[in-house]
Amino acid sequence: MQSLIPLFLIAGAAVGVEIALTRFFAVASWSEYGYWVISIAMTGFAVSGVVMVLGREAFLRHARWLLPALPIAMLAVGGAGWIGATLNGFNPLELQNPATAEAQLVNIALYYAALFPFFFLAGLAVSLNFVVHAGEVGRVYGYDLLGAGTGAVLALALMFVLHPFALVPALLPLLAVAAMISGGTPWRIGALVVLAATEAAVFGLAAPRVNEFKAIYAPMNVPESRVVAEVLSPRGVYMLLDNFTERLDTDVSNNAGALGIPAPPRSFGLYRDGSRIAALPMEQPEAAHARASLDGAPYALLDAPRVLALGGAGGFRAAEALALGASHVTVIEPEPVLRDALLHGFGPSPAPAADPRVTISAAHPLTAAGRFDLVDIAGDFLGADDQNRNVYTADALAGWLGRLNPGGMISVPIGIRELPVYAVRVLATAREALRLAGIAEPARHVVVIRSAWNLRVLIAREPFDEARVGRLATFADERSFDLSYAPGLPAEGRDIWNDLPPVSLESSMVEQGGEAQDAVAREAEQVLAGTPPQDAFDRSPVTADRPWLSPLVRLPALGAALARIEILPQQEIGLLVNVAVLAQAIVLALVVSLLPLLARGTLRVSLPVLGRALVYFPALGLGFLLIEIALIEHAALLLGDRTSGFALVLTSMLIFSGIGAMWAGRVAAPGRALRLAVLVAVGCSALALLGVRPAVLAALDLPWAARAAALVVALAPISLALGFPFPLGLDRFQREGAGLLPWAWALNGAFSVVATPFANLLGHGAGLSWLLAAGMVCYVGAVIAWPRERP
Known part of the structure; x- marks a missing residue:
């Protein structure tokens, strides 16, 4: 049992850093660019699976020293990537100007260059654990999911006490602990040295800042501007500003003076993550205007x-x-x-x-x-x-x-x-x-x-x-x-x-x-x-x-939107980001999917088995996230906050899926277990499709703790069921060929990259019900693709 605790910590650090980076983009830039973090993370996991397919035997030979070395390497590149991300001069407003767009495309590429190595090494560490412990894939997947869920909880808890710009440095020590558990005394000393050097570099060189296009930038930089109150929470960084520019933001007639009506009063400005959300009174509220x-x-x-x-x-x-x-x-x-x-x-x-x-x-x-x-x-x-x-x-x-x-x-x-x-x-x-x-x-x-x-x-x-x-x-x-x-x-x-x-x-x-x-x-x-x-x-x-x-722009009008991007407001840019990430994800998925045609000798399996794997694991990658994203949106309404909804759904589904994965490792009839698990998952999705909206509305006035508890209880059965198919599939397909195990990890990661932007586009374009329906179709497709048992 002890040998998988480093995997638990690595998974926790990877998901924690992923969440921390999305918060960094929300505060320093626009939250829409958090999609890049998800894309980079899942791309790293997918590419790591490809590398493991091609070098499986070599990785197995050197696993003894790679297991402690990988978290140390993650620690070093994670710190370097954070420094690079904070020094990046990206300005999204310049994307809307053809004369300045090219430089900003370079900056986007630099974000990928800075952050990809960390998630690639995380994926490599996870896939190496699958290969080393190929006989207990359910347990490995369970530790991976439980660690990821714990990392999400830790990142969200830290948001109550740390500014988002301090989250990544606070999470990196998890990797040093993972390396110290994996290796002997030399590795422990090395982990401490690298940790000390990395943290010193981060605090000395990283320069996270709020971009000048954010609403808070100008009022923060006028003479005698003061931050008179601040609150940190997972919902955002709240700052109350006092300066001469802050007034009650209401639309008053140009004729107010002629009508003898005074202007709106001065006020404090309340900002969340750099966006102004309200004016608060300096004294008792006035309303003569x-x-x-x-x-x-x-x-x-x-x-x-x-x-x-x-x-x-x-x-x-x-x-x-x-x-x-x-x-x-x-x-x-x-x-x-x-x-x-x-x-x-x-x-x-x-x-x-x-x-x-x-x-x-x-x-x-x-x-x-x-x-x-x-x-x-x-x-x-x-x-x-x-x-x-x-x-x-x-x-x-x-x-x-x-x-x-x-x-x-x-x-x-x-x-x-x-x-x-x-x-x-x-x-x-x-x-x-x-x-x-x-x-x-x-x-x-x-x-x-x-x-x-x-x-x-x-x-x-x-x-x-x-x-x-x-x-x-x-x-x-x-x-x-x-x-x-x-x-x-x-x-x-x-x-x-x-x-x-x-x-x-x-x-x-x-x-x-x-x-x-x-x-x-x-x-x-x-x-x-x-x-x-x-x-x-x-x-x-x-x-x-x-x-x-x-967004208001229709997908068929994407070309016209790109041609007139300079007139589009910020809320429309999220659509373009989603489409760009989806296009990149599809290319990655195709590369990963076509790998067996170039490496048949490495995989050593028949074409029919490859075809079934090409349906089974992409269906799981797509289906899990489509259902999860739909449930996050409903949970956000139930809890009154997207961050709380995201955190509770993500954590609950990871933890219960992890328990389901461990349970899957003990079943005697994997085909029957898969069909039963998918039946439960599809049944729960169908119930959500028909009744989630009325149920949410009925619970809205309950205390927050009661709503949260009800959500966890509702998520438990579907999450347990969704934990079964992936480890059952890994175990079944690797019996057809050992090289299929890391390739399956790559496929799942690649199509998870596709799922996030696809789910956002489908949800906005067709509705949340379509996400649940599409997720159900994916899991039914996985059952159909299950390999026939050998006689």
Whole structure:
């Protein structure tokens, strides 16, 4: 048993460093580039399997010294790779400029060069353990998975006390311990020396920094800027800034001065991972500016409304609603740090004073009970937390329509400064919500009001009549806002205060003319009628199964997107990153898959067996991750946080799969065990396909610990079952030829590289249900590919 503890530590270090690097990209750059880390890691594992296939006999001869040497080598290259990654001058904004893109492509290649050796050696160490312990592959795979799960837990625990820039150095000592356990006294001394040298080099040479394009960079570097509070957690690095540039970020009329209305007050700026998520008050929240704000539009149509405010903005949102005439405000703030700020303050920012007209609710936004005249979504709500996107689905909006009092409405904000078509997709979602609520003529229940930068979609339970439209038009004209759409309002021939020309990927020019334009007004009638324009952008409704407002670019329009990449906002770049990683992964998978044709003498197996292996192990690599990624998305909604969902699903599935793998090593009838395991996995996936959404919604208001415990219990059976197929397959196929064992490891790794970007593209394009369905198909394919038993 002792001999596999180093494997446990190596697997833990590899997964821990992988998670730490994704956090590094989230803080220093954009989180989308964390896909590179996953790609690099799985590429390293895949290539290591290829090398082990070609040099299996040599590795076996030298295994005694390679087992302690590999973790020491990982320690050295891990430190060097971290230094290289932190010194890399990558700037993603320059990818959008043809004149500077080439240098940034070189920087991307340098990231791969810096980080690949670490994961290649990790894969080599794991595959060597499989070869050395070929008679107990279930136990080896179990230690590998259990170590990986423990490494994930350790990395997440360290995030509570360490900045993401310190995580990699903190995890590297695991490798020194692995080497010290594997070898004798000389190896122990060598491990300590290399550890000391590596840590000294890391702390002396590494220079992690926040890139200058991040939102926090400019305010951090203005004169007399101060960080007045900081919180470290797996959710992110929270920093509260105090400087003269920080003001309440709300859209106020240019006519505010003429109307005698003051500007929004100064505030603190709260940033998470370098992105601004809210303004927090310096003193008790002020709201004298509210009457000149775009957010005040629905209040012009309602008398003393009872308001459900989604997003509290440190108390500003409730103060604004009261200043606009609300009789009572129920505030729901799902983001835990912002919710805590509402209740207790944050650093020097005080908690709002108690007011009998304001209730801070602990309910989840999707399950809030009660009747309201207005469901008012805060302008910064969507950007405050990744999971807030679930509020922008047709399913959620339809649910709130059912909770409105007669005459009530929902106010949905969206930014339009980057692409107006985001607003058009919100309109398509509003139409679908009204249809789900049983309303036959959705176009009569929607109005759209906007400024130059932001837009509000008002969705009413009853149709907007002429009187209401007139009141809203007066509100807009007094503040130089534009009423882009309202029932009975002509789309053309109106004065436009704020020019909003349409943006197209099909044209290399933004339309300009002698008169101001309103790109949203052009499309609103078509979208609300159910006949949206067909071009490069996706205008389909956002749904519970596809809860993403972006990316908007359709995959068939990828060429046009690349040609016009300079006009695309950050949230669209994630699509291009996914496609690039997928293309690279497919090339790698093809290389690994075709290896047997070049090395038949090394593998010494028949073509039919190779063909079955080419189905079996890729199916497992794809199927496991497709199911895992779908479950992570559902767990993120259940727990209110993607990081918690990712951590708990990853850890639970690794640990239970590890237990399943060890169990698989003891079964007497592997073919029957495989069929039973796949039957359990497919059955659990089918149950999730049919019932996971209702189950998650039913559990949302339970205490966090109860939700987490329920998730672990739900994951246990499918994870145990998913732990069986890989070790059973390794054991069965290696009986056909010993060289198949490392090649199977390579295949599994290569198609795991394919699975991550493929799952993201499939989920965003078709929905989470398709991920579960595709995973089920993969495991059924693995059963079909199982080799026939020899007579």
